[in-house]
Amino acid sequence: MPDNKTHIYLMPGMAANPSIFDGIKLPPESFETHKLEWFVPDKGMSFSDYAKSMIAKIKHESPILLGVSFGGMLVQEMAKHMKTSKIIIVSSVKRSSELPKRMLFAKYTKAHKLLPTGLVTNVELLAKYAFGETVTKRLELYEKYLSVRDKHYIDWSLDKIVNWKQTNPDKDLIHIHGEKDAVFPIINIKDCVPVKNGTHTMIIHRAKWFNERLPTIILGEESSI
Numbered sequence: 001m002p003d004n005k006t007h008i009y010l011m012p013g014m015a016a017n018p019s020i021f022d023g024i025k026l027p028p029e030s031f032e033t034h035k036l037e038w039f040v041p042d043k044g045m046s047f048s049d050y051a052k053s054m055i056a057k058i059k060h061e062s063p064i065l066l067g068v069s070f071g072g073m074l075v076q077e078m079a080k081h082m083k084t085s086k087i088i089i090v091s092s093v094k095r096s097s098e099l100p101k102r103m104l105f106a107k108y109t110k111a112h113k114l115l116p117t118g119l120v121t122n123v124e125l126l127a128k129y130a131f132g133e134t135v136t137k138r139l140e141l142y143e144k145y146l147s148v149r150d151k152h153y154i155d156w157s158l159d160k161i162v163n164w165k166q167t168n169p170d171k172d173l174i175h176i177h178g179e180k181d182a183v184f185p186i187i188n189i190k191d192c193v194p195v196k197n198g199t200h201t202m203i204i205h206r207a208k209w210f211n212e213r214l215p216t217i218i219l220g221e222e223s224s225i
Contacts, residue, residue: 005032006085006218007060012038013069013091014157017147020068023207026215034059036071040153047160051077058082064218067092068203069183070157073164076173086218087173090210091181091200094169098188103162145204174217176210178202193217 010021010033018035026033036057041050055078062085067075072092079087093099177189178198186194198206 003060006030007032007034007063008218009034009036009058009063009065009075011036011054011065011067011071011075013071014038014161015146015148015154016068016071017145020145020201020204023204023211024214025207025211030215031218034063038148038153040150041156043152045156047074047077047164048080050074050160052081054078055082064088066090069200070161073161076166076170079170086220087170088176088214088217089173090176090203091178091184091198092175093164093184093189094173094175094191095166096164097167098184098190099162099164100183100185100188176217178206 008026008031010018010024012018012020012035015038018037021033021035024033036054039053051074054074062083064086065075065078065084066088067073068090069092072089072094075087075089076094078084175189175192176195177184177186177192178195178200179186180197181200183200186192195202195206195209198209203210
């Protein structure tokens, strides 16, 4: 029996597990979602090699890749080594110039190497890194979402973010970005689908927006960026 469904692979943001996508419900007769998970990289592993290892987890030809935040950067790297039908990034960046000044500053000063990443078992601190939010009121929620707390993985991720080199994004890439994103401020972002009042964690808190619009975006009935 032929598989006529559109297969979408979902990649969470830094330190987050796939439960951030629990609120995403697309019509099951047309779409099938598959959740990817971070793994701890080997010592000295390049971003490109990490992307190739993640590709090994893809089981369908020419799928759609959707990545959030650092996961959005990863799916773009994956797409350089595999055929995709579409790349969608959420709360992310598509070229190095869209990184905020503090991250560009870290690249040249190595300031990111001074961050106390040994404290990542402290979920409040990790949420500040990963989500750009102070989470005292929603601590239990973030305990659930931020489960990848290996120090080597966090150090590696921060290094790959600030040193990411990309000037020309995929021409068919679709970028969805919140107007109130505190990690990647929209003032630095060009050519995106803006989400009014959307924050860096809107994939969790604005799941209804995505459920209503993703099918149209995926099927190309909304003009690509």
